[in-house]
Amino acid sequence: MEYHRKYEETFPKFNVDFDNYGHTHDETNTEITREFVERLEDAGYIYEGEILVAWDPEEDQPLPDRYVEGTCPYCGEHARGDECDEGCGRHLEPGEIENPVSTLTGNPAEYREREHKYFAVSELADYLSEFLDRLEGTSNAQNQPREWIEEGLQDWCITRDMDWGIDYPGEEELVLYVWVDAPIEYVSSSKQYSERVGADEYDWEEVWGRNGGDGGEIVHVIGRDIIQHHTIFWPAMLHATDHAEPRAVCATGFVTIDGKGLSTSRNRAIWAEEYLDEGFHPDLLRYYLTTMGGFQQDLDFTWERFQERVNGELVGTVGNFVYRSMLFAARNFDGTPDADVSDEVRERIDAAVEQFESAVKNYDVRTAGDAAVELAQFGNEYIQQHEPWQLEDGSDEQAQVIRDCLQVATAVAVLLEPTCPEKAETVWTQLGIDADVHAAETDAVHTEPGAFDEPDELFEKIEDDRVDELDEALDAKIAAATADEDDTEDDDAETADSAMDESDFEPLIDERIDFDTFESLDIRVGRIESAEGVEGADKLVRLSVDIGVETRQIVAGLKQLHDVDDLTGEKVIVLANLEKAELFGVESNGMVLAAGDQADLLTTSGDAEPGTKVR
DSSP: HHHHHHHHHHGGGGTOOOOOOTTTTTTTHHHHHHHHHHHHHHOEEEEEEEEEEETTTTTTTEOOOGGGGEETTOOEEEETTTBTTTTTBBBTTOSSSSSEEEEETTSEEEEEEEEEEEOOGEEEEEHHHHHHHHOEOOHHHHHHHHHHHOOOOOOOEOOOOOOOEETTTTTEEEEHHHHHHHHHHHHHHHHHHHHHHHHTTHHHHHHHTTTOOOOOOEEEEEEGGGEEEEEHHHHHHHTTOOOOOOOOOEEEEEEEEEEEEOOOTBBOOOHHHHHHHHHHHHHOOOOOOOHHHHSOOOOOEEEHHHHIIIIIIIIIIIIIIHHHHHHHHHHSBBBSSSOOOOOHHHHHOOOOOOHHHHHHHEEEEHHHHHHHHHHHHHHHHHHHHHOGGGSSSOOHHHHHHHHHHHHHHHHHHHHHHTTHHHHHHHHHHHHHOOGGGGOOOOGGGGGOBBBBBOOOOSSOOOOOHHHHHHHHHHHHHHHHGGGGGGHHHHHHHHHHHIIIIIIOOOOSSSSOOOHHHTOOOOOEEEEEEEEEOOTOSSSEEEEEEEEESSSEEEEETTTTTTTTHHTTTTTEEETTTSSOOETEEEOOOSOOEEETTEEEOOSSSSSTTTTOBOO
């Protein structure tokens, strides 16, 4: 409950409010979880089976998922408990993790057979395939589960040997796996909210389509590491218990700091309280997080990039336009001039609304956030083009220009509200609009502003020396957190290096090839001219590669390991005389060479041109 309370205290500081904020072990969720399991049993989807349970022989006890670490059997990367957290991201069943180690003692764990409960997910494979065809959201949430289904779904062990959790109905020695009761909390929280506001306002049973109803609009926004739980296990449970299925699943990337993963143990993090203590407005971080990068990509935070976005887009574009428009209007017209909005400006505002609404419908948060900034950019260009300061003071022509600018400012506030709610409210208040911008719908972009005085600046520029101070503080914080670990890490590194020579590399192939066979391989230097994801495939990228004598189309499995936008211009090594192949309906004419499970692209250290043969 410590983190629960912490989140309850922190999120409101960033203007994030919860309609209901429950937790998985409250009475409501315990009751509904048991009801779900009983329905699954009654429908014949639960059976008993033997599993391999990780066991700490020193402590003589079973190990919960998060107390086991080892190697992923699918990609060879580090895995923890029930998932491959540093590699392919796949859910792992009990007993699958290789080379298990107990995090309680650091000693090797062993596997022992135990009888547990299984959910027959494999029987619902056809339904899940049809569900994915209907599912909206991000492509990774649609494509990854398709690959898992094609490989053949494994039934899901839904119980564990632990002292905490929700007991399996009628068998207190077993508790339910956390990913059984965790998503059911969505239903439980809906019920709690419904009971608080009344079914006339919000009927939880109708929303979840209890007992086969049509259901409501269920949209899950999740991290990409739990796609399998929300697109395989959860819809399977809902379908098998006569509940409505989700309409959409949107899976985001992770947040990194200066290109490296967050690490709370090493203090490689910028905490919410620290951000606020530095005096930054919460709207600035909201804007950065919602508009920086594609929804599925990792979102990298640096103080320099934060400064660029704030100074360039919020200060230089939005703030500059709103302030100069309102200042001119206040000084020359005491607020809004008596003039009609021009057709040109009305049409541009409507186009911005269409962009915003289309982006929201397509779960494209970044484009939705861009709509306000791009409209403000239009406003800046409009005021520069018409130069109201050059027109006769008080003239109809001058009034027309300023009236147009104020309407654009009004619309900018409406479209900016989801990302910068406090700043949007400031704009509306300063425009003399007697309405709640937080309750406004998109047609409020045509609300008429009123009389007002000279405005205040909306945003404050972030100076370079401030960014330098913040970078130094972050570096010092990380250094302090890791100082005590240096000696241990050095020892571990030496051990790891020696171990890699013996076990981490694949063994050499004994069978030799002759020189003529090697000469038959046409290996060339290439340059990637363009790159785009292959529709329907989660890992594949369609590359256009210049190999000197011609440009080839090559399909490579790079999407999950590389930013597709960064591939263009990269020099690569290409096996040019590989047989053509068709992958997801796309012809591949060659192979781009890469090293290891992380697909480290091979390249040249010099300036070899595309087409140069590798010898």
